[in-house]
Amino acid sequence: MHGFFVALGFGLVTAAILAFSAVAFSLQYGVSNHPNFAHGELLTVGAYAAYVSQSLTTNLLVGGLAAAAAGGLVAWGMNRGIVEPFVRARARSLVIFIATIGVAIIIQNVLLAVFTGTNVVYVLPQAVPHRVGPFLWTSRDELIMAAAAGTMALLHLLLRYTKFGKALRAVADSRDLARVSGIDASRVIQLTWGLAGLIAGLGGFVLAGRVGSFAPSFGFNFLLVTFAAAIVGGIGKPYGAMAGALLVGVAMETSAFYVAADYKLPIAFALLIATLLVRPEGLFTTRPRVGGGAA
Amino acid sequence: MINYLVSIATQGVIFAIFVLGLNVRWGWEGDLDIAYYAFIAIGAYIDAVLTLPPAGLRPPTEYILGLRWPFVAGALGAMLAGGLLSLVVGAIALRKLRGDYFAITTLATALIMQAVISNDARIFAGYNGLYGLSQPFNSVLRLDPHVYPVFYLAFCLAVLIAVYLFLERLFWSPFGRALRSVREDETAAAAFGRNVFALKLKGYVIGGVIAGLGGALFVHFLGAFNVSAWSPVETLLLYAAIFVGGTGNNRGVILGIFLVLIFFQEVTRFLPEIPGHPDFGPAVREILIGILILAVLRWRPQGILPEPRAQDRDPASAAGYAAGSAVAGTRAGG
Numbered sequence: 001m002h003g004f005f006v007a008l009g010f011g012l013v014t015a016a017i018l019a020f021s022a023v024a025f026s027l028q029y030g031v032s033n034h035p036n037f038a039h040g041e042l043l044t045v046g047a048y049a050a051y052v053s054q055s056l057t058t059n060l061l062v063g064g065l066a067a068a069a070a071g072g073l074v075a076w077g078m079n080r081g082i083v084e085p086f087v088r089a090r091a092r093s094l095v096i097f098i099a100t101i102g103v104a105i106i107i108q109n110v111l112l113a114v115f116t117g118t119n120v121v122y123v124l125p126q127a128v129p130h131r132v133g134p135f136l137w138t139s140r141d142e143l144i145m146a147a148a149a150g151t152m153a154l155l156h157l158l159l160r161y162t163k164f165g166k167a168l169r170a171v172a173d174s175r176d177l178a179r180v181s182g183i184d185a186s187r188v189i190q191l192t193w194g195l196a197g198l199i200a201g202l203g204g205f206v207l208a209g210r211v212g213s214f215a216p217s218f219g220f221n222f223l224l225v226t227f228a229a230a231i232v233g234g235i236g237k238p239y240g241a242m243a244g245a246l247l248v249g250v251a252m253e254t255s256a257f258y259v260a261a262d263y264k265l266p267i268a269f270a271l272l273i274a275t276l277l278v279r280p281e282g283l284f285t286t287r288p289r290v291g292g293g294a295a
Numbered sequence: 296m297i298n299y300l301v302s303i304a305t306q307g308v309i310f311a312i313f314v315l316g317l318n319v320r321w322g323w324e325g326d327l328d329i330a331y332y333a334f335i336a337i338g339a340y341i342d343a344v345l346t347l348p349p350a351g352l353r354p355p356t357e358y359i360l361g362l363r364w365p366f367v368a369g370a371l372g373a374m375l376a377g378g379l380l381s382l383v384v385g386a387i388a389l390r391k392l393r394g395d396y397f398a399i400t401t402l403a404t405a406l407i408m409q410a411v412i413s414n415d416a417r418i419f420a421g422y423n424g425l426y427g428l429s430q431p432f433n434s435v436l437r438l439d440p441h442v443y444p445v446f447y448l449a450f451c452l453a454v455l456i457a458v459y460l461f462l463e464r465l466f467w468s469p470f471g472r473a474l475r476s477v478r479e480d481e482t483a484a485a486a487f488g489r490n491v492f493a494l495k496l497k498g499y500v501i502g503g504v505i506a507g508l509g510g511a512l513f514v515h516f517l518g519a520f521n522v523s524a525w526s527p528v529e530t531l532l533l534y535a536a537i538f539v540g541g542t543g544n545n546r547g548v549i550l551g552i553f554l555v556l557i558f559f560q561e562v563t564r565f566l567p568e569i570p571g572h573p574d575f576g577p578a579v580r581e582i583l584i585g586i587l588i589l590a591v592l593r594w595r596p597q598g599i600l601p602e603p604r605a606q607d608r609d610p611a612s613a614a615g616y617a618a619g620s621a622v623a624g625t626r627a628g629g
């Protein structure tokens with residue numbers, strides 16, 4: 001049983017990291033209605049921005065801010081520069097999806113051309129595992145979980161109690177109804193891309209800090225796990241994505257206790273496929289979202 | 296120099312077969328399959344294990360079968376494997392999922408397959424990959440090593456022409472028209488009594504069979520095959536060719552793959568070599584693929600040779616028509 005709890009503890013850390021990525025993806029998809037295949041690159045950009053900031057200072061807060069700012073900026077630009085022109089040209093939604101695949105490849109390879117494919121590492125304080133109840137965590141793990149909880153709480157306050165949050169939820173529910181109520185939907189969509197980028201960039205920093213070293217393809221490798229958590233939680237539902245992250249993260253790490261660790265990712269993908277087939281609206285939604293499920 | 300050109304040309308011809316299969320899926324059917332390369336890979340693997348000698352003779356590699364079948368049987372096995380895999384994936388994913396979820400599912404499926412193949416080395420030798428493939432027909436022909444590549448190029452070209460002619464017939468057949476009507480508007484097609492799922496599944500399987508055939512030709516061209524070759528970028532290159540050449544148009548996508556391959560062959564020649572940075576050239580190549588895809592989709596989504604429309608051909612239909620003559624290269628579509 002002891003080993004199981006250690007694995008469960010790892011699962012909670014993975015879930016915390018996954019929450020950043022999945023919530024950001026779900027938020028952006030829910031509001032703009034276009035899945036962003038270049039979402040993984042927002043994590044990568046965040047991770048590299050923090051890496052660059054470390055040449056000035058190894059302060060973790062600065063690293064986190066640099067990562068979030070870079071992610072937010074790139075996401076905002078991606079929408080303005082690529083997605084919006086395609087939407088204006090009335091491109092089919094699958095064509096826009098392919099365009100984001102193109103963007104993913106471009107960003108990944110620009111990073112490859114600039115930083116080379118060599119793995120890079122952060123300068124981080126020593127992380128010694130210690131027991132917390134039945135779990136085995138390092139202080140870094142605890143920091144990651146605290147950061148995730150803090151970010152999710154802030155996001156909750158933003159969505160619930162600010163005017164922007166209200167507008168965002170309105171646009172996600174129905175863009176047309178939001179427009180006729182006087183909400184500037186395209187501005188809300190732009191800001192949501194930026195917000196999602198902030199969270200994803202920070203998620204990239206946290207993920208890179210956890211795995212230790214990273215290369216230009218690292219965010220892309222995390223993309224399908226993100227899809228899995230976001231879809232299991234129900235696309236466009238930030239709270240569902242948090243629950244999905246918890247489920248997928250814990251399932252991945254505890255399964256590694258029973259089967260070979262190499263099957264961690266396939267287990268997340270199998271969850272993804274199973275959810276799409278059985279309950280495409282997500283496990284944690286009470287009513288199917290209009291247009292959000294299978295066609 | 297000649298060897299080099301023959302090798303490039305053979306690769307182009309094989310890629311043209313790949314792209315024709317993908318064009319059925321994306322161009323005709325409208326289903327975005329980002330894991331098409333997995334079907335090529337499965338064809339390559341199955342052909343390899345059917346034609347290679349038993350694994351027991353070549354320790355320490357391990358793989359299934361090892362039947363020493365002739366190439367033609369191996370290629371048929373590859374087509375069957377590509378078709379069966381398509382049937383399974385398609386039956387699951389095409390029934391329920393709308394476009395973007397379908398695309399994500401194909402990618403997840405491919406990554407699961409990749410994980411299984413790399414971790415369970417007993418099936419296809421895992422990361423070691425399969426190597427030492429025979430030269431098709433050469434046990435009978437016994438050609439000179441300088442002449443054989445030319446023969447193989449001619450053979451691949453013959454296969455390409457056969458696949459092309461088959462698909463051209465299919466394009467104008469009732470099945471082809473019905474499939475494209477599903478792409479344009481599923482609801483309308485269903486209202487006219489079309490079984491949308493069955494049509495899409497058939498198209499998907501045809502694409503998979505062609506991918507398997509291409510995979511068989513490819514693995515004998517390369518002489519070896521490895522799971523690390525499964526890069527999503529290769530699928531993206533095929534998409535770039537389809538967009539450039541003309542989505543849905545058989546002739547267009549063949550033109551597209553040759554243009555794209557020649558373009559990258561030429562461009563990479565002028566790239567500076569940066570010492571200690573071996574990834575620079577490949578990175579620039581992939582950036583260019585990305586930019587090319589974005590630019591074509593944005594400014595000429597129909598490609599160089601747009602898909603021929605029914606009316607391009609209809610004026611002649613009352614009086615019968617000269618085969619294909621009214622079809623080629625019309626720019627009326629879009």
